[in-house]
Structures are given as C-alpha cells and as structure tokens.
Amino acid sequence: MPIYGDLGNKLVQHAKRTQxxxxxxxxxxxxxxxxxxxxxxxxxxxASLLEPYQGSFDPSADQATACTLLVNHLSMxxxxxxxxxxxxxxxxxxxxxxxxxADPLDLAGLQAGAVNDAAAADGGESxxxxxxxEDYFRQYGDLLAAYKGQWTDIDLTGSLxxxxxxxxxxxxxxxxxxxxxxxxxxxxxxxxxxYVRQGDVERLIAQGYLQKLG
Amino acid sequence: MDIDDILRDVDPTxxxxxxxxxxxxxxxxxxxxxxxxxxxxxxxANGLFERINSNIKRxxxxxxxxxxxxxxxxxxxxxxxxTELERYRYLVRSYLRARxxxxxxxxxxxxxxxxxxxxxxxxxxxxxxRHQALLHNHYLxxxxxxxxxxxxNLNDTSVGLNMIDTPDLESAVFIRLLKNAxxxxxxxxxxxxxxARESDxxxxxxxxxxxxxxxxxxxxx
Numbered sequence: 001m002p003i004y005g006d007l008g009n010k011l012v013q014h015a016k017r018t019q020x021x022x023x024x025x026x027x028x029x030x031x032x033x034x035x036x037x038x039x040x041x042x043x044x045x046x047a048s049l050l051e052p053y054q055g056s057f058d059p060s061a062d063q064a065t066a067c068t069l070l071v072n073h074l075s076m077x078x079x080x081x082x083x084x085x086x087x088x089x090x091x092x093x094x095x096x097x098x099x100x101x102a103d104p105l106d107l108a109g110l111q112a113g114a115v116n117d118a119a120a121a122d123g124g125e126s127x128x129x130x131x132x133x134e135d136y137f138r139q140y141g142d143l144l145a146a147y148k149g150q151w152t153d154i155d156l157t158g159s160l161x162x163x164x165x166x167x168x169x170x171x172x173x174x175x176x177x178x179x180x181x182x183x184x185x186x187x188x189x190x191x192x193x194x195y196v197r198q199g200d201v202e203r204l205i206a207q208g209y210l211q212k213l214g
Numbered sequence: 215m216d217i218d219d220i221l222r223d224v225d226p227t228x229x230x231x232x233x234x235x236x237x238x239x240x241x242x243x244x245x246x247x248x249x250x251x252x253x254x255x256x257x258x259a260n261g262l263f264e265r266i267n268s269n270i271k272r273x274x275x276x277x278x279x280x281x282x283x284x285x286x287x288x289x290x291x292x293x294x295x296x297t298e299l300e301r302y303r304y305l306v307r308s309y310l311r312a313r314x315x316x317x318x319x320x321x322x323x324x325x326x327x328x329x330x331x332x333x334x335x336x337x338x339x340x341x342x343x344r345h346q347a348l349l350h351n352h353y354l355x356x357x358x359x360x361x362x363x364x365x366x367n368l369n370d371t372s373v374g375l376n377m378i379d380t381p382d383l384e385s386a387v388f389i390r391l392l393k394n395a396x397x398x399x400x401x402x403x404x405x406x407x408x409x410a411r412e413s414d415x416x417x418x419x420x421x422x423x424x425x426x427x428x429x430x431x432x433x434x435x
Contacts, residue, residue, distance in 0.1 A: 036357045043362040080365060083357050091352060095318070136352045143348065147314075147341045153270045154306050162308075163300040166293060199300060 005075055007035045008082035015089040024093050027130040032083065039079050042072045094129075094137045098144055099157055101206055158202055168198045169213040176209040237265050238302075243433060245309040250388070250434040252420050253381040254316045254324060257335040266306060273299050313338065321346045322368065322378045383421040388435045390415050395431040398422060 011031055018025060049065060049072075050057055059066035129137065148156045176188040181200045188194070188209065204210045240262055248255055273295055280292045317324055317334065321342050324330045331339060350368060358366050368377060391397075391414045398407045399418040410416060415435065416423075426432040 032357055036360050039361055039365065043365070076362075076365060080361070084353065084368075087353060087356055088349075091349060130356065132352055132355045135355075136348060139348050140345070143341065143344050147337060150337050151306075151310065153267065153274060154303050154310070156307055156310060158303070158307055160308055160311060163297075163304050166297045166300060197296075199296075 005078055007031060007038060008079045011035060011082045011086040015086045018089050018093060024090060024097075024128050026128040027090070027133060028086075029130060032086070035079050035083055039076050042076045042079075046072050090133060091136060091140075094133060095140055098137065098141050101157060101203070155202075159198075159206075163198065166197060166199075167195055168201075170194055170196060170201055170205070170210040171213055172209065173211050174209050176204055179204070233265070234269060237262060237269070241266060241302075241305055241309070245305050245312075247427070247434040248309055248312045252385045252387070253383060254313060254320075254330075254333050256333045257313075257338070263306070263335075266302070270299065270302055270306075273302075314341070316381070317342050318345065320379055320381055321349075323380045326378065383424075384419050386417055387420045387423050388415060388417050389423045389426065389432040390435045391426075391432050393431050395426060395429075397426065 011028065014025070014028055014031070046069060049069060057065075059069075127134070144157075171193050172188045172190055175190050178185050178187045179200065181197060186194060186196065188204070193213070201210055205212055240258070244255075244258055244262070277292060277295055277299065280288050280295075283289070317338060324334060325342055325346060334342060353368070354366075391410045391412050394409065394411050396407065397410045397416055397418065399405065399416075399422050416432075423432065423434075427434060
C-alpha cells in the first residue's frame, strides 16, 4: 500500500519537469486516475469513520479518530491541489502553443516533438494529450481567435520584440512558396536571401521557414 | 520639462499639443505602468484605445493609398509612416499582452468582485469569463467530476488557505515623482516617511506606491 500523497507527489514532479521542456510529455492517465481514486477512498473512509457517531462526533472525546479524520481531510485536499497543479501546468503549455501559432487543427505537429514519427503516424492513441486536453486546445484556440479578431489591425500574436527596422534581411530555411508583398511577389526558395518588410514575414519567421539575419 | 509645459503652467488654456501626441504619451505611460505594476491596472476609460485604433486604421489606409506611387518623395514618407505604424502596433500589442498575462494568471481573482471586474475592458471580461469556464470544464472532465461533491469547488477557503491566488501587492516597483509629495514606505525592519521632490525616483512596495500613482503624484517607471 503506497503512502498517501505519494502519487500526488509524482504528479507534481511531472508538472515540474514539464515546465522546463519544450514539448509536452505524455499525459499521465493512470496516475491521474490513481490519485482521484485515492481521494474517493479517503472520502469513503471519512464517511465510515463518522457513521457510528450519527453526526454527533465530538473531537475532544475521541482524539485518535479526530486525528485520522484531519489527516484524511488534508490528504484529500492536497491531492486535489496536486491534480490542479498538474493540469494547470499542462494547459499553460497548451495555451503557449496556441499563442505561438500552432494550428489547432493540426495536432500531429504537436505530438511529433514528444514521440517519434512512427508513433505519431498511428495517430490517436500515441497522442501525448488526453482527449480532454485536445478539446481544451481547440476551444482555447477558438477563444483566442475571437479575442484577436477584435484587434485585427494590431496582430496580437505578433512579435513582442520592439520593432527596430522596417526592413530586415532574412534567409529562407525551408521552401515557403510565393508570398505577396506590396512591392510585388517574392518567391521564397530554400537558401535564398531577401531584404523584406518585417511585418510581411513575421509569421513565416515564427513558423521556422525564415531566419532573421543580423 | 519643455517649453510647452512652462507655457501651460502660466496659461492653462494653452493647448498646442495635438490630441494625437497626447494620446501617444498616454499610451506610452499606460504601457509602462501596466508592465511594471504587479497587478492589473484599470482599463483606460477615456476612449484612448478607440482613438488609437482609429488612428492606426487611418494610417493603414494612407499607406495603402500611397503604395504604388513610385515617386521617391512619397516613398520616403511611406517608410516613415510605416515605421511609426509598426511602433504603435507594438505598443498596443505589448500592452494588451501584458494585461492578458496578468488576467490569465489570476483569472478567478479578477472575476471575484465587481470592483476588480471593472478594471477589465469589455472584451477582456468576455475573454476571462470564457477562459475560466474552459479551465473549469477541463478540470471537471479530467478528474474533478469523479471527486466527492464537497471537494469539487475551485474557491475553497477551508484549512486557512484560499484557493484563489492573488497578485503580490507587496512586490517592489520604481516610481518617478511628478510633483513634490510625502512618500511612506514600509520596510522589513523599519518604516520610512520622507518628502520627495519632483522627478525623484524611488523604489518601494507597490502597495505603498499605489496611492501616489492613483493621485497622479507619481508614475511607474
């Protein structure tokens, strides 16, 4: 029998580790389930301990039971905090991905970093997100799109670096096809270099097609 | 202090600074303050962002109009306008993002009282409410719904701990005095009261600086 709180601790360790990772490690379905089960069992214990007293429990008369109840009570709440912390860390990470422009419809790209390509190709089960997290990812994407839509002239997800130059030198890392700018069309082929307006290519830099030089 | 300030001191009806310039000054100040303050500051209620937005829109239209004109003079003006436009956009974007970050961090706190809700713009309020609902829903479907009912709340205050996290109002900020004022600061060992002069820069707890900033005697830097 594991010590109460042990599993919760594992969740927190997972969460802590996740904070420093670039990708999202697989969702700990089993662990979450086990911690939740522990909470239910503790709650059952509390109920059965209190049952004989019929609601007239006097802590000072039976201190041993009172202590057990207190420990159970605190353990349940601690487990809850662990679960909340674990899930919040992951949703924070998901939100970050949404802000950085990961396509909500293209979750495959998200998994590619976490598992190898062969596993990602199977889709579905190898996802590092729980089904609930996939829902959350989509819904947050919609929410952000709605908020962004009210600031169309600003491009809310644009660069947070203060703009210095209107035009910048970029090198093309991956073929990105032809883009339209107000100075005409540019064909972005790999390894070529351009002097372009930063606002026109910000998106492509964020997505890794272009590299800013200088 | 430049000549305009002096003239305005002498004659309060003196208004040479155009609205656009004052707006930019206010935007810059609001932006700096928002980024420095540990808690969310009130959304400017004087229509600042409506004006800024329509200015940005106007300039974008102007840029579109001027593009295609190959005259070098127009072209140079175009670059100046576009550079300015990018800077405006950056200020607004950075400001909005700083606010969203704070709102996301302490959503339940900012939604908890009317006084705090009033600090959010309408759009932010809609965003925060929806975001919180999404989160709660996510917790529920992931694990919370299989909890005993009395443990399903997200705002428990039992065991002497409030589940709702709040911003740290005691963290340090830098302020610049805009006029002579008495500054009260609480320290770890001792408190301090002294009279500061205009343009002095002071570091102190945000909770102590807040009244000065609210009264317009100081600004965050």
